[in-house]
Amino acid sequence: MPTVSVASQIEVLSELEPIVESLIASHEEKRVLWFSSDLLPYSNSGDTTELQALRERAKSIPDNARVSLALNLMTEEGLPHFHRLLAQAFGTDSFWTKWNFLWTAEEDRHGNIIRDYCRDANIFDFKALEQAQFEYLQKGFMPSWTGNPYKTFVYTSAQERATQISHEATAKLIGENEPTIAKILKRIATEEARHFVFYMTVFKEILKRDANAALEAASEVLPSIDMPGVSIKNFAEYAEVITRSGGYSLNDYKIIVEQLIAQWKVDALTGLNDIGSKAQEKIMAIPARLEKIIQHFERRLKAKSFRFDVIFNRTLSF
Ligand SMILES: [Fe+2]
Numbered sequence: 001m002p003t004v005s006v007a008s009q010i011e012v013l014s015e016l017e018p019i020v021e022s023l024i025a026s027h028e029e030k031r032v033l034w035f036s037s038d039l040l041p042y043s044n045s046g047d048t049t050e051l052q053a054l055r056e057r058a059k060s061i062p063d064n065a066r067v068s069l070a071l072n073l074m075t076e077e078g079l080p081h082f083h084r085l086l087a088q089a090f091g092t093d094s095f096w097t098k099w100n101f102l103w104t105a106e107e108d109r110h111g112n113i114i115r116d117y118c119r120d121a122n123i124f125d126f127k128a129l130e131q132a133q134f135e136y137l138q139k140g141f142m143p144s145w146t147g148n149p150y151k152t153f154v155y156t157s158a159q160e161r162a163t164q165i166s167h168e169a170t171a172k173l174i175g176e177n178e179p180t181i182a183k184i185l186k187r188i189a190t191e192e193a194r195h196f197v198f199y200m201t202v203f204k205e206i207l208k209r210d211a212n213a214a215l216e217a218a219s220e221v222l223p224s225i226d227m228p229g230v231s232i233k234n235f236a237e238y239a240e241v242i243t244r245s246g247g248y249s250l251n252d253y254k255i256i257v258e259q260l261i262a263q264w265k266v267d268a269l270t271g272l273n274d275i276g277s278k279a280q281e282k283i284m285a286i287p288a289r290l291e292k293i294i295q296h297f298e299r300r301l302k303a304k305s306f307r308f309d310v311i312f313n314r315t316l317s318f
């Protein structure tokens, strides 16, 4: 049981209104609002030359990059879960609603544009993808931090950074033969980075006001995170192929935890009570623990093959 109730967390959060207002203002000021139709060939004239050229280039996208792109797409399309989780954590009758709506509108474009691209480029068995997405949404997503505001900020800080890295890494796997999608993924990654700054900064402010409870929350979320999309069919296989291909991996997560520790200056926090000190110690030990898991995984790595229905069950061998 947390030592600090959700009610008292909400009290701390309500003090943050002026800070959140200014964070939202600077977020919107720096934003370049783009849409799918700005970045993809879109013509009312019936001329399909550009579209056909895109389709031709897309043939060069390797299967491991397609797997990564499929997982990124389904994860982005899980947005209803995340809109609901934010509403559950922050309520629907305070200034936080403004952020949730704004964030949701921005995120919605991520799924839209990747989906538009994948259809235009004709790189998937689209029906298989649609079925997987349907199942993912129908299954729901109720992580352990549901309804807990502090834990939600810890999770979203880590997760925004993780999606940023994941989109960047997918762009790299696609390579230079298909610049359209690489450019799209970089645009999305830039927005994820700005979402990261928002959540990470809010949690920094919480630490200033309620360090013991905030550290306790972080110590419970950070050791092993429920990745968005964890309930997608064959998620573990997707994740493994991506890791084996040099895309997003547990090593990236370790780096994220190290960055959060540095940003939040976890090791420098003083004047903590017993619970806060124990949580601080637990957080500081996470990177070394992750390193052990990474090494264990690498030692046990054997040749393995994978098949995914979204890429017509072609075999990927490592
Ligand atoms: Fe996103």
Ligand SMILES: [Fe+2]
Binding pocket: 107, 160, 163, 191, 192, 195
């Ligand atoms: Fe984001």
